[in-house]
Amino acid sequence: MITFYHNPRCSKSRQALNLLEEKGETIEVVRYLETPPSHQELKQVIELLGIAPIDLVRTQEEVWKTTYKNKNLSDEQIIDAMVQNPKLIERPIAIKGTHAIIGRPPQQVLDIL
Structure with a gap:
């Protein structure tokens, strides 16, 4: 079973x-x-x-630029920012067992198989 974090608009x-x-x-x-x-x-x-939490952040999103950019945030604060603003989470993410991968480029998700 693969858990797939998905944004259908992407x-x-x-x-x-x-x-x-x-x-x-x-x-x-x-x-x-x-x-x-x-x-x-x-x-x-x-x-x-x-990875580090910041590596999962979509730093080009407007909410990141206006609210979080250039602030000295802890890893926990970065995770909180993504929880409060889920569009900041890089996508897609595929998880199988104890392995996970970001599908950028999309073909990279096949590495989880």
Whole structure:
């Protein structure tokens, strides 16, 4: 089973989901803009990805630029920012077992198989 953090309005996210579906994978789609992850869930995803919280932030989003940019934020504060503003979360994210990957480019999600 693959958990897939998805934004259906994002073409890269749609492409990555299609690639996984073509492989016949069982997928649990999480529309994270409608059902944002909790702080703990997001922290676990970041740990599975093996990255720093800031590496999961879409820093070109307007809310980041106007509210958070150039502030000295702790990792916990960065995670809180993504929980409060889920559109800041880089997408898509595929998780299978103890492995996770960001689908940028979309073909990268196949590495989780």
